[in-house]
Amino acid sequence: MNDKIVLLEKIHPSAVENLQAQGFTNIVQVPRALAGAELIDALSDADAVGIRSNTQLTADVLHALPRLRTIGCFCIGTNQVDLNTAATLGIPVFNAPYSNTRSVAELVIAQAILLLRRIPEKNARSHRGVWDKSATGAFETRGKLLGIIGYGNIGAQVGILAESVGMRVCYYDPESKLPLGNARPMPLDELLRQADVVTLHVPGGASTTNLLSAERIALMRPSAVLINASRGGVVDIDALNAALRGNRLGGAALDVYPVEPRSEKEEFVSPLRGLENVILTPHIGGSTEEAQENIGREVSDKLARYLSAGTTRSAVNFPEVAHQQKEVVSRILHVHRNEPGVIARMNALFAESGLNIVAQHLQTRGPIGYAVTDVDAPIEQSLMKKLCGESAAIRCHLV
Numbered sequence: 001m002n003d004k005i006v007l008l009e010k011i012h013p014s015a016v017e018n019l020q021a022q023g024f025t026n027i028v029q030v031p032r033a034l035a036g037a038e039l040i041d042a043l044s045d046a047d048a049v050g051i052r053s054n055t056q057l058t059a060d061v062l063h064a065l066p067r068l069r070t071i072g073c074f075c076i077g078t079n080q081v082d083l084n085t086a087a088t089l090g091i092p093v094f095n096a097p098y099s100n101t102r103s104v105a106e107l108v109i110a111q112a113i114l115l116l117r118r119i120p121e122k123n124a125r126s127h128r129g130v131w132d133k134s135a136t137g138a139f140e141t142r143g144k145l146l147g148i149i150g151y152g153n154i155g156a157q158v159g160i161l162a163e164s165v166g167m168r169v170c171y172y173d174p175e176s177k178l179p180l181g182n183a184r185p186m187p188l189d190e191l192l193r194q195a196d197v198v199t200l201h202v203p204g205g206a207s208t209t210n211l212l213s214a215e216r217i218a219l220m221r222p223s224a225v226l227i228n229a230s231r232g233g234v235v236d237i238d239a240l241n242a243a244l245r246g247n248r249l250g251g252a253a254l255d256v257y258p259v260e261p262r263s264e265k266e267e268f269v270s271p272l273r274g275l276e277n278v279i280l281t282p283h284i285g286g287s288t289e290e291a292q293e294n295i296g297r298e299v300s301d302k303l304a305r306y307l308s309a310g311t312t313r314s315a316v317n318f319p320e321v322a323h324q325q326k327e328v329v330s331r332i333l334h335v336h337r338n339e340p341g342v343i344a345r346m347n348a349l350f351a352e353s354g355l356n357i358v359a360q361h362l363q364t365r366g367p368i369g370y371a372v373t374d375v376d377a378p379i380e381q382s383l384m385k386k387l388c389g390e391s392a393a394i395r396c397h398l399v
């Protein structure tokens with residue numbers, strides 16, 4: 001297949017292997033995130049792009065890419081993509097909602113244990129030749145209270161693992177959630193006042209920016225530790241820095257930052273650098289061999305199915321049409337504004353051309369409608385022109 005697929009940010013080789021096995025040969029790989037003109041240039045003739053968490057596909061970038069048909073986020077978070085703009089431009093966005101959840105949960109439990117035992121400080125001192133064998137301020141996790149903010153796929157797994165090392169678990173989530181194990185829901189401020197370890201597992205975006213504000217950090221116990229493996233903007237980093245430097249918090253582990261380097265060549269800048277009671281990791285919560293290999297395969301499958309058959313099942317921003325593989329001569333993917341009469345007008349165009357519809361699937365989501373139509377005959381360019389020029393059409397393709 002001739003579709004051009006650009007994969008940024010060192011996506012696992014399983015993605016390329018999988019795409020090639022499905023007949024896609026025009027694949028370009030870039031081992032880092034891109035931005036601005038460089039990003040637009042790299043994607044100007046791409047049919048599909050694969051990114052991880054760093055590449056920002058903003059409204060401006062998406063408007064500058066009229067050829068782009070679909071986006072694969074080879075991760076869970078999709079806050080780096082303007083999902084509404086993508087939908088209104090007729091671009092379905094896919095992700096891998098479960099593949100790296102276990103990896104993040106395991107890291108968080110490790111960090112909780114290390115922070116409560118003061119290992120980051122003891123490690124740093126040992127490297128400097130200092131033999132600090134003191135037990136002061138070092139605690140077992142057994143019996144301590146873990147407060148989980150965001151009790152979704154990752155948060156709930158962290159809770160289960162925490163109970164297996166003897167922690168008590170409470171959580172805050174604005175949605176009603178099934179508590180697993182002995183976890184119990186708790187109002188946010190109460191959780192912050194009581195927990196020995198607070199861990200964040202919320203999506204990024206406007207609604208969670210500075211969720212952990214200076215005021216909320218001030219509610220935490222001076223001995224408590226904070227873990228953030230969600231998104232950098234969720235914590236007021238200057239307030240956290242002030243609390244740590246003022247000994248108003250026991251320690252922290254951060255995997256995500258308000259600004260992250262786009263490649264290994266760029267310097268990582270953070271006010272928290274140099275603090276010995278802080279674990280800083282380079283956004284590797286989901287970076288395990290297992291997770292990355294699975295993500296590579298899962299998201300590349302979703303891109304391949306959309307490009308070859310128009311399937312939008314599990315798209316995060318788009319009407320879902322779970323269509324069978326194409327077994328007919330022509331399949332037309334028609335994205336349009338969701339308004340009365342579109343299908344009637346489309347079908348009139350098929351009838352005028354003497355084409356018999358074999359199957360047709362329509363789904364809508366908010367302002368967007370998506371129709372997949374199979375016909376058992378070749379489609380003339382002139383008909384495609386009319387379908388694409390239909391008054392409510394956003395875009396249409398023949399696959």
Ligand SMILES: NC(=O)C1=CN([C@@H]2O[C@H](COP(=O)(O)OP(=O)(O)OC[C@H]3O[C@@H](n4cnc5c(N)ncnc54)[C@H](O)[C@@H]3O)[C@@H](O)[C@H]2O)C=CC1
Pocket residue numbers: 076077078097100101104149150151152153154155172173174175201202203204207208211229230231255256283284285286287
């Ligand atoms: N560090 C890393 O490498 C990784 C980071 N992540 C981040 O973790 C986030 C969470 O992942 P999942 O658990 O899979 O997502 P999820 O969607 O299953 O769970 C998110 C939970 O947060 C809750 N939530 C939303 N707003 C909230 C608020 N204001 N306060 C409290 N809870 C709120 C939601 O109701 C939901 O239950 C992802 O969106 C991503 O940003 C995910 C994977 C790897």
Ligand SMILES: O=C(O)CCC(=O)C(=O)O
Pocket residue numbers: 052053054074075076077078100283286287
């Ligand atoms: O592995 C990555 O690049 C990003 C992981 C992440 O943050 C996610 O899955 O949302």
